[in-house]
Amino acid sequence: MADAYVALADGRVFEARARAPGRTRGELVFTTAYTGYEESLTDPSYEEQVLTFSYPLIGNYGVRDERFESDRVHPNAAIAREFTDDVAEWLTEEGIPAVDHLDTRDLVTTVREEGAMACGIVAGPEATPEAAREELSECKGMSEHLDIGKQVSTDEPYTVEGGGEYDVALVDCGMKGSIASSLAERGADVHVLPYDVDAETVAEYDPDVLFVSNGPGDPANFESTTELVETFTGEIPLAGICLGQQIVARAFGGETEKMAFGHRGVNQPVRDLDTDQVVMTTQNHGYSVADPGDLEVTQVNVNDDTAEGLESDEYDVVTRQYHPEANPGPHDSLGFFDEVLALAGDDSRTAVTAD
Structure with missing residues (x-):
């Protein structure tokens, strides 16, 4: 029985x-x-x-x-x-x-x-x-979980030290730990901040890049994080993974939508539109970017053509819908973190403000 x-x-x-x-x-x-x-x-x-x-x-x-x-x-x-x-x-x-x-x-x-x-x-x-x-x-429904960020985000800021070559402000919307460790392994001090952190607190860290993490739920419910990205647009480089890509896209006037059953697994093929190279990726998301707004789609899913990568040279933005840290999964896309820190290493930027 x-x-x-x-x-x-x-x-x-x-x-x-x-x-x-x-x-x-x-x-x-x-x-x-x-x-x-x-x-x-x-x-x-x-x-x-x-x-x-x-x-x-x-x-x-x-x-x-x-x-x-x-x-x-x-x-x-x-x-x-x-x-x-x-x-x-x-x-x-x-x-x-x-x-x-x-x-x-x-x-x-x-x-x-x-x-x-x-x-x-x-x-x-x-x-x-x-x-x-x-x-x-x-x-x-997932769209009804309005406070889901609070359930998964850190309560207090903390730092994952990586040598201090860069300072990354990582907004924790439900972060996988390997994202912070991947950045720290490349010399960055990663300041992990709550999903609803205010701009003044972020500015105190004077970060070289603002990075929005993965997480659960509907990106439309992360209004404060979207507003944070808007505040620092043009001030410092911006990056995001998974939910982070969706939030960044919304901050640039884009739109997101719920997928029928999402992408979840370690075998999702992604094609780079510039090189035509296909890499295998790890993914876990139920929403996608339907309209990138002012950003350019640079990578797409081979199976359904959904946006897998967004960029902007003008605003120093780079995002990925999949998980480059590859825990678990293939290591094809680990170079994303080098791209992010290459933006962070631009010596021409000025000190960050919350204006």
């Missing part, structure tokens, strides 16, 4: 096996990654979502905290065809419901055909289909 149930917005209820007890709800999404489950589960971009792994066995090389991208698991729940005991025990300790022994191929194809959707999950001895439906009925 099943001791877990997953209720979908399309009316179906899946029976499953409970691997970590609890009940919750969230937007059902999937990742095609077959390694990097620790990085995915600790990626703040999965906040308020239920993460389904399309690869059938999750946990075959254990759980090691040095691979974590943040200090906790972020999806509301996790689903796989089979979780190993190591992963099940970890998620139990984290208080994150997890279920397996269900047809994840069906779940993934459903999301591909119908789009990311609300779901409710209950796992444990008292689980019933009715309880899963109750959770489903309470689920909000």
Whole structure:
């Protein structure tokens, strides 16, 4: 007899096996990654979502905290065809419901055909289909999570030291830790700041570049971060990754839109429009830039032509929709951080102000 149930917005209820007890709800999404489950589960971009792994066995090389991208698991729940005991025990300790022994191929194809959707999950001895439906009925859409930045951002500024060759003000909208470490490895002192930091505080660091991180949810809800980018446009170089690209685009008059099921995995091909070179990338996003505004699209997704890179020579802007830090995933695009710091190294700029 099943001791877990997953209720979908399309009316179906899946029976499953409970691997970590609890009940919750969230937007059902999937990742095609077959390694990097620790990085995915600790990626703040999965906040308020239920993460389904399309690869059938999750946990075959254990759980090691040095691979974590943040200090906790972020999806509301996790689903796989089979979780190993190591992963099940970890998620139990984290208080994150997890279920397996269900047809994840069906779940993934459903999301591909119908789009990311609300779901409710209950796992444990008292689980019933009715309880899963109750959770489903309470689920909000991602655009309704107006304060999601507060859930994932740092509360207080801190610095990741990298030698002091550059100063990067990194706005934490749900940052993967490897972004800060990638910049620090290249000689930058990375000042990690809350998502709602004010311009005066940023100016106190006199940064060589303002960098907006990845994160969860609808970029339209990050109004204060968008206004911050507008304030420093033309003052210092600007950069962003994932949600950061979307926020920067909106600051330049662009528009963003929700995708049907997003890009989530380590196998997304991206083509550079100048060189015609294709690189494989790691991605995790459910929104994209529909209109770049005053920015130029420099890279596109091979599968659907969505914007993967934006730039502006006039305003010293460079952004990427994918994750160049590649944790997990291919290392094809690590040069992005060198591009950012090349902008930061321009000796012609003056001291930063908040005017």
